[in-house]
Amino acid sequence: MTPTLLRAEGLTAGYGKMPILHDVTLEVRVGEMVSVIGPNGAGKSTAFKTMVGFVHATSGRVVFDGQDITGLRPDQVLPRGLAYVPQGRIVFPEMTVLENLEMGAYIERDGARIRESLERVYALFPVLSQRMGQKAGTLSGGEQQMLAIGRALMTHPELILLDEPSLGLSPKFVSLIFDTLAEMKRAGYTLMVVEQNAAKALAVADRAYVLELGRNRFEGTGAALLADPDVKRLYLGG
Amino acid sequence: MARWLPAGLLVLLVLLALYPMHGTGYGIRTMLQLFMWIALAQSWNLISGLTGYVSFGHVAFFGMGAYTAGILIGTLGWPWLLACLAGGVMAMVLALVIGWPCLRLKGPYFAIAMLGLNEVLRVIVSYYEGLTGGGNGLSLPTLHASVPIYYAMGLVALSVTALTYVIVTSRFGLRLMTIREDEVAAEAMGIDTFRYKLYAFLLSAVGPGIVGGLAARDQGYIEPTSVFPLITTITMIVMALFGGKGTIWGPVLGAVLLFTFQELVWARFIYLHQLLFGAIIITVVLLMPRGILGVLQQKYNLPRTI
DSSP states (O other): OOOEEEEEEEEEEEETTEEEEEEEEEEEETTOEEEEEOSTTSSHHHHHHHHHTSSOEEEEEEEETTEEOTTOOHHHHGGGTEEEEOSSOOOOTTSBHHHHHHHHTTTOOOHHHHHHHHHHHHHHOHHHHHTTTSBGGGSOHHHHHHHHHHHHHTTOOSEEEEEOTTTTOOHHHHHHHHHHHHHHHHTTOEEEEEESOHHHHHHHOSEEEEEETTEEEEEEEHHHHHHOHHHHHHHSOO | OTTHHHHHHHHHHHHHHHHHHHSOHHHHHHHHHHHHHHHHHHHHIIIIIHHOOOOSOTHHHHHHHHHHHHHHHHTTOOOHHHHHHHHHHHHHHHHHHHHHHHTTSOSTHHHHHHHHHHHHHHHHHHHOHHHHOGGGOEEOOOOOOHHHHHHHHHHHHHHHHHHHHHHHTSHHHHHHHHHHHOHHHHHHTTOOHHHHHHHHHHHHHHHHHHHHHHHHHHHSEEOHHHHSOHHHHHHHHHHHHHHOTTSSSHHHHHHHHHHHHHHHHHTTOHHHHHHHHHHHHHHHHHHOTTHHHHHHHHHHTOOTTO
16 A cells, blocks of 8 residues: 555644634545545535635644644645645636636746646646636636646646535536546546545545535545445435 | 837926026926826825725825924934935834734725825824924924935935836736736736835835925925925826826826926916816826826827836
8 A cells, every 4th residue: 555645633623712623633645636525515625725724624634745733824735745725726817828727836946847737737737728818807717727737736736625616617528627637547646536526526636535514524435435325325315 | 109208308308407506486396296196196106006905194294204304304313314314214123013914904095004104194293282283283494405405316216116117018018017907916917916006116115205204394384284285196197197107107197297387386376276277187097098108108009108
């Protein structure tokens, strides 16, 4: 089994005095694709925000690549090789596609490495190379999501956290985004994905967690959870 | 364009530096005011044009500088240049006090807080009569220093513009622009947006602080209504918007065009001038939100560093 890349252990966190997560544990190993599913309000996004440092954990710890990153700020966590793609396909609308990608590499000083990252992103998302000079705000929703992911890849991350990448996209683009995730996994990226689209998220995942009301409810391989009668009844609408 | 720009600028600077030797008293004071507007519009651009955090109370820094310098010169007998620099420092301190809490928040809170700040300062200054002279104002000892003030104003305008150039072409500037474009995305990339917004804000306060002190020295008399007027904030915003916010030369262009226009129209039609200002705001917002330079950049595909 490959080594653990990130482990969040016993996380309790929330906004103000209201706790959202209760003792949540999530783990991802090198090369894995892990999905986190669950209904609205399950704490999926909060779990990601806590791991990256936007929300402070009141207890528990986060270990990334052997280092304890609990309580660090996002600007301290993200340069360590963790990339975070927030919900809502957020791009810099007035900048071109190329400028958006270059911004993604803003911590990188080596021009050759930036070009290399660009090549990899264009290989993964050929449509972005065709739209290079176009303003990001004029792309379609699915293309903007690809750009948001591509921008996160520009820093050579070891782990990519994606929050609801298929949210609000047309069915055609939802499928395209999941194909993309599978493609990224084949290309060797380690991924952790929060998704509402449970069936598709389980189908592409090596392993998955089901959260409910801020607690771990089920976990297992994607295939096992997909076949589990309880998961099926509760989350897959069947 | 990039080739003749530096040479043209150099010639212009030399001409401006030589001007006081030949210019009339009126001409020198007019130019000095133009420099003041360039410094103000350009400073506003640093925070609002680059990060998108609109300051509706930038004149507060101007007033802070004016009163700091006024009190230091009037009651403590400081040399005016030093007092004006102290005005810049105090404006920065004020920016820190207001920016520290307000810039932690995203969105329009900052704009509203800045609007309030200016009103609050004006009341405070009116209230503490012992120090500020209150509503009676503060008179400074007579001094004929138009020429040195001309150079000082010019230097501030030049410095703020040079600073803008340095910022826009740096990584710091890129970070500021990502905040303007989308702050959530900037944070998701690991940019500590609060810190960079605060830096930009502090830098944007220095120029108005110094310029406020210089204006106080130039006029020899200040009162709350003359150094905290909302119209000053509006004028610097309009100049920056008209010329092109977020660009290096836009605020300079806007200040030159509108100030010239104002000088020509002001003398004859006092009310018409305000009406026209309003009309310009509406026209710019509706028809060319990027300002003159923004439109030119787009049309002729000019680099961002113009």
